[in-house]
Amino acid sequence: MTVTDLPKVELHLHLEGAAPPAFIRGLAKEKKIDIAGIFDERGNYSYTDFWHFLKVYEAATSVLTNPEDYHRLTLAVLEESAKSGVVYSETFLSPDFCGGRDIGAWREYLAAMREAADQAERQMGITLRGIITCIRHFGPDKARETARCAADTAGDWIVGFGIAGDEKIAKPKDFRWSFDCAREAGLRLTAHAGEWGGADSVRDAIRDLEVERIGHGVRAIEDLSLVDEIAEKGIVLEVCPGSNIALGIYPGWRKHPIAELHRRGVKVTISTDDPPFFHTTMAREYDLLNQAFDWDDGMFRDIARASLDAAFCDADTKAKIAKKL
Ligand code: ADE
Numbered sequence: 001m002t003v004t005d006l007p008k009v010e011l012h013l014h015l016e017g018a019a020p021p022a023f024i025r026g027l028a029k030e031k032k033i034d035i036a037g038i039f040d041e042r043g044n045y046s047y048t049d050f051w052h053f054l055k056v057y058e059a060a061t062s063v064l065t066n067p068e069d070y071h072r073l074t075l076a077v078l079e080e081s082a083k084s085g086v087v088y089s090e091t092f093l094s095p096d097f098c099g100g101r102d103i104g105a106w107r108e109y110l111a112a113m114r115e116a117a118d119q120a121e122r123q124m125g126i127t128l129r130g131i132i133t134c135i136r137h138f139g140p141d142k143a144r145e146t147a148r149c150a151a152d153t154a155g156d157w158i159v160g161f162g163i164a165g166d167e168k169i170a171k172p173k174d175f176r177w178s179f180d181c182a183r184e185a186g187l188r189l190t191a192h193a194g195e196w197g198g199a200d201s202v203r204d205a206i207r208d209l210e211v212e213r214i215g216h217g218v219r220a221i222e223d224l225s226l227v228d229e230i231a232e233k234g235i236v237l238e239v240c241p242g243s244n245i246a247l248g249i250y251p252g253w254r255k256h257p258i259a260e261l262h263r264r265g266v267k268v269t270i271s272t273d274d275p276p277f278f279h280t281t282m283a284r285e286y287d288l289l290n291q292a293f294d295w296d297d298g299m300f301r302d303i304a305r306a307s308l309d310a311a312f313c314d315a316d317t318k319a320k321i322a323k324k325l
């Protein structure tokens with residue numbers, strides 16, 4: 001047995017970003033939508049930098065036009081995750097892409113995804129929960145509509161609220177209303193920060209949005225007093241090393257700060273973000289972390305338990321998953 005065989009918990013996965021390219025190509029063909037330009041000659045997603053990646057992501061997503069597409073997508077994504085040994089996954093879902101933030105339409109998309117998730121749980125033993133995510137570069141007004149969708153469907157399956165997208169546009173405080181709305185509806189909070197923004201972006205998200213987890217957050221390492229604060233407050237980082245390396249934030253696995261953040265007492269977790277875009281899987285993340293930092297079984301088991309601890313699902317679900325770890 002190697003570390004890649006261990007049971008895994010993934011907290012940071014964008015559902016559309018996890019769509020296998022062949023799945024998106026198949027839908028495009030069925031619907032006669034021309035998105036050939038987003039693939040390279042081998043059929044993988046092709047982009048030049050993070051901002052182009054966001055455009056390619058949205059072009060790929062444009063072929064997902066109804067709840068049935070999201071049912072199929074959810075099954076395809078969970079099948080890949082289960083192959084990597086993931087037993088519990090939290091995925092980012094965006095009403096922006098699912099019915100244009102209309103609450104009635106969003107409910108139908110959500111019902112389709114939940115049905116697929118139930119089927120995957122029965123057939124593959126993987127449990128899924130959703131985190132509704134607004135898109136930063138769509139602006140604060142659209143984020144409010146997204147937050148209303150989130151508040152409307154908050155419960156035992158939609159368990160969190162977050163923000164993704166271009167960190168260089170707007171400030172966390174511009175989204176405060178949306179995060180307050182989601183918190184008041186009982187949702188737990190996370191925000192992408194410290195990926196393209198520096199340490200200050202992490203500090204702003206913690207102060208202005210009162211989140212308990214940060215998506216990425218790795219650039220906190222540029223300010224060690226912030227690293228101490230994150231460790232003291234017990235804020236959890238959803239670290240996606242393969243994503244950061246594929247997008248050029250760090251030049252290689254040994255240069256990635258996850259090990260140093262962990263040494264300094266920060267709760268780190270391991271995720272793939274948008275796995276086919278970054279040519280990665282959860283098994284590959286484990287393998288390359290094992291090679292870069294010599295992390296052993298015990299270390300990965302500790303991280304999986306810490307990840308489950310930081311999950312936004314209820315205690316009964318956690319107890320059920322804990323038996324698998
Ligand atoms: N949306 C999908 N992947 C993302 C990432 N890595 N950062 C910000 N927004 C995203």
Ligand code: ZN
Pocket residue numbers: 012014164192215273
């Ligand atoms: Zn992300």
